[in-house]
Amino acid sequence: MSVDADAGSAESGLSDEVLLTVRNLRKYFPVTEGMMIKRTVAEVKAVDGVSFEVHRGETLGLVGESGCGKSTTGRCILRLDPPSSGEILFGGVDMANLSRAELNKMRERIQVIFQDPYSSLNPRMKVGDIIGEPMKVHGLLPDADKRRERVAELLHVCGLNPAMADRYPHEMSGGQRQRVGIARALALQPEFIICDEAVSALDVSIQAQVINLLEDLREQFNLTYLFIAHDLSVVRHLCHRVAVMYLGKIVELAPADQVFDNPLHPYTQALLAAVPVPDPEIESARAHQTVKGEVPSPINPPSGCVFHPRCPKAVDGCSMSVPELRELEPGHWVACSEA
Amino acid sequence: MTVTTENLGSPDIEALPERDSLIVRCWNLVRRQPLGAAGLLFIAIMTVMAFGAEVLTSINPEEQMFEHMLEAPSWEFLLGTDNFGRDIWTRIIYGARTAMLVGFFAAFFGSVIGLMLGVGSAYFGGKIDLIFQRVMDIFLAFPSIIMALAVVSVLGTGLQNVIIAIMLPMIPQCARVVRSSALSIREIPYVDAARALGYSHGRIILRHMSPNVMAPFLIMFTSFVGQAILAEASLSYLGLGVQEPIPAWGLMLQGGAEEYAESAPWAAVFPGLAITFAVFAFNLFGDAVRDVLDPKLRSR
Numbered sequence: 154m155s156v157d158a159d160a161g162s163a164e165s166g167l168s169d170e171v172l173l174t175v176r177n178l179r180k181y182f183p184v185t186e187g188m189m190i191k192r193t194v195a196e197v198k199a200v201d202g203v204s205f206e207v208h209r210g211e212t213l214g215l216v217g218e219s220g221c222g223k224s225t226t227g228r229c230i231l232r233l234d235p236p237s238s239g240e241i242l243f244g245g246v247d248m249a250n251l252s253r254a255e256l257n258k259m260r261e262r263i264q265v266i267f268q269d270p271y272s273s274l275n276p277r278m279k280v281g282d283i284i285g286e287p288m289k290v291h292g293l294l295p296d297a298d299k300r301r302e303r304v305a306e307l308l309h310v311c312g313l314n315p316a317m318a319d320r321y322p323h324e325m326s327g328g329q330r331q332r333v334g335i336a337r338a339l340a341l342q343p344e345f346i347i348c349d350e351a352v353s354a355l356d357v358s359i360q361a362q363v364i365n366l367l368e369d370l371r372e373q374f375n376l377t378y379l380f381i382a383h384d385l386s387v388v389r390h391l392c393h394r395v396a397v398m399y400l401g402k403i404v405e406l407a408p409a410d411q412v413f414d415n416p417l418h419p420y421t422q423a424l425l426a427a428v429p430v431p432d433p434e435i436e437s438a439r440a441h442q443t444v445k446g447e448v449p450s451p452i453n454p455p456s457g458c459v460f461h462p463r464c465p466k467a468v469d470g471c472s473m474s475v476p477e478l479r480e481l482e483p484g485h486w487v488a489c490s491e492a
Numbered sequence: 493m494t495v496t497t498e499n500l501g502s503p504d505i506e507a508l509p510e511r512d513s514l515i516v517r518c519w520n521l522v523r524r525q526p527l528g529a530a531g532l533l534f535i536a537i538m539t540v541m542a543f544g545a546e547v548l549t550s551i552n553p554e555e556q557m558f559e560h561m562l563e564a565p566s567w568e569f570l571l572g573t574d575n576f577g578r579d580i581w582t583r584i585i586y587g588a589r590t591a592m593l594v595g596f597f598a599a600f601f602g603s604v605i606g607l608m609l610g611v612g613s614a615y616f617g618g619k620i621d622l623i624f625q626r627v628m629d630i631f632l633a634f635p636s637i638i639m640a641l642a643v644v645s646v647l648g649t650g651l652q653n654v655i656i657a658i659m660l661p662m663i664p665q666c667a668r669v670v671r672s673s674a675l676s677i678r679e680i681p682y683v684d685a686a687r688a689l690g691y692s693h694g695r696i697i698l699r700h701m702s703p704n705v706m707a708p709f710l711i712m713f714t715s716f717v718g719q720a721i722l723a724e725a726s727l728s729y730l731g732l733g734v735q736e737p738i739p740a741w742g743l744m745l746q747g748g749a750e751e752y753a754e755s756a757p758w759a760a761v762f763p764g765l766a767i768t769f770a771v772f773a774f775n776l777f778g779d780a781v782r783d784v785l786d787p788k789l790r791s792r
Contacts, residue, residue, distance in 0.1 A: 231688050257690035265688045273681040277703035286699075287689045337685070 172345055172377050173207040173230070178239035180225050184452065198451045199225040201401035202239075204478075209344070212371065212378040214392030214409065216385060216424075220448065222401040223381045227347045230379070231265055232256060243345070261291055264338035268350035270330035274322040280333050281318030284308070287340045307336040310373075312366060328359035335366065339374070347379045352387060364391055385428055389413050394484075397421045400459040401451055403478065407485035417487045419464045420444075458489070466491050521784060528780020534773035541588040551579045553586040553739045562748075562756040572758035575748030580759060584766050586739040591770060594651065594724040594734075598658040599716035605659075606666025607709050611701045613667065614674035615693065625671070628664040636661030636719075637726055644732045654733050658723045666712045673705040707782045714778030718771035725767050741767050 181196040200222040207213045215223045229236040232248060241248045243263060251259060267273035274283055284307055285300045287293075294300040305315035311332040322330055331351070338346055348367065352360040364387060370376060382388050388395055388409070395412040397405040397420065405418040416422045423444045430436045446463045449455055455462050461471035468491060478486040512520070522529040541548060557577035565572040571580040613624045631639070643657035677683065678701065686700045702709075721741075727733030728742030736743060744763035753760050 228684075233684050233687055260688060260690035263688075265685065267681045267685060269681060273685055275682045275686075275700050275704070277706070278699075286691075290689070290691055290695065334685075337689075341689070 214388040214395040217398035264343040525780035531776030598720040602659040602662030610667035610670030718774035
């Protein structure tokens with residue numbers, strides 16, 4: 154049985170059609186020594202056996218702290234980094250077996266919005282060219298005038314003045330640039346967009362605007378998002394389901410409300426306990442349960458459950474066997490033997 | 493899928509400020525980059541000399557006026573004459589043509605080929621990069637004038653071969669510098685974005701990476717023009733470059749100019765000054781171009 158089960162569709166009435174399947178995805182980065190002849194001395198297990206499904210029209214949140222492999226997962230799906238092993242099926246097609254031309258065709262369907270709006274736009278290109286180039290390369294609109302019209306439309310949809318097409322990215326603010334990044338992702342009319350920390354680099358006031366824009370676009374264009382973030386409140390607002398990652402593994406996967414109201418994995422509980430309450434009196438009176446220690450190195454992760462050295466509920470067995478994702482409640486999957 | 497033109501709630505739509513006019517921007521260049529502007533002025537003068545040689549002087553540069561040998565500067569011969577009675581002013585003007593021709597073509601081909609190879613090497617990385625850089629190391633091990641001499645002795649003299657000889661050692665120099673910039677650019681998300689959008693390797697190298705190494709490239713290019721002018725003068729001086737009687741600055745320093753250096757210093761001083769100013773002007777201009785063209789520095 155697949156990991157997502159019927160939770161997403163039962164929760165929000167979304168389609169049952171699975172758009173993206175990730176099975177046992179692993180991405181190990183070799184640590185090498187030597188100048189000319191490289192020897193692999195260790196491997197960084199950035200992503201270590203991640204499986205999930207994304208339904209059409211759904212927004213799946215992927216949360217976790219820095220270095221837990223959430224961005225690498227996104228990059229593997231986009232094939233910016235080749236996965237070490239595992240399957241990525243998009244619309245039933247295995248991405249690994251595609252030729253370069255087929256992969257490029259597939260890229261019309263999967264797009265990405267990057268975190269940093271300052272470095273994700275080519276500083277030497279005008280905004281109009283940045284948005285128009287994908288349509289030109291993929292032959293969607295070979296006519297330059299039509300392309301210009303379409304660029305103006307996209308800018309307008311993303312809340313920018315169409316006259317911005319003649320500007321360079323450095324002449325714009327961070328929020329405006331991020332809107333350009335969104336317009337570029339929309340240029341190929343994709344079905345699926347990976348938002349890699351798409352709002353993390355923005356001011357809080359701008360964040361809200363961009364999140365609203367993403368929501369509006371989702372409805373308008375029937376988009377599916379994989380929303381990679383570390384800001385839990387943003388994820389709760391935007392996502393239907395949430396996957397929590399720790400050290401390259403998914404520890405909990407459930408509908409957003411269940412993750413936030415009834416977290417079952419000790420790591421998720423600790424993560425949510427760390428969110429401050431926006432009231433100084435309640436916050437100071439609150440009993441803090443912090444996780445001890447540091448995140449272990451992904452080069453040499455702990456045996457058994459990767460969270461056991463820091464887990465408040467750990468028992469002897471935790472260091473022995475790797476806990477599988479188990480469905481404890483309908484649609485609520487947890488990788489913890491004690492939960 | 494249809495795109496409605498409904499504006500999805502944003503305060504970002506606003507009037508855009510006007511840009512400065514060309515004249516204002518030129519004046520800003522002079523004010524902010526006085527040395528660069530001076531360099532540009534001299535390059536402009538050289539260009540005028542190269543294109544308008546026939547207008548600027550009525551004397552034939554190859555004409556030998558034996559009644560006027562080694563004459564000091566005068567109103568008739570502005571910068572004097574050499575030991576064959578040829579007018580030095582005229583030969584400097586025509587020499588600018590040779591210098592600009594060799595300088596621009598050698599620097600252009602050398603730096604553009606170097607740019608492509610350097611960015612490509614950084615983009616593909618891995619083994620390709622490793623092998624390519626070792627090949628460049630071998631080329632860089634030769635002093636460039638020695639390599640140019642070797643190439644000329646294989647190919648023979650003549651304008652075209654001189655350009656090739658001067659261009660070749662420039663390729664690895666430019667490739668090395670450009671590669672180091674391109675390596676850092678390769679890691680910037682807009683290159684990832686370009687890959688995610690399914691662009692070809694060529695498009696990413698040419699349209700997305702190369703324009704962003706323009707700053708080091710332009711400094712290399714402009715100083716290469718200066719270097720190429722100097723290299724052409726050196727080769728001509730050694731007798732392996734442009735051949736007599738074609739007017740070239742390096743040639744003018746040779747032969748009679750050496751022999752009569754004490755009695756007729758103008759025969760050597762003026763072509764020497766021309767070479768010096770040309771190289772200096774291109775280097776100053778190169779620095780100014782870098783400062784102006786970098787968009788992050790522009791609005792300061």
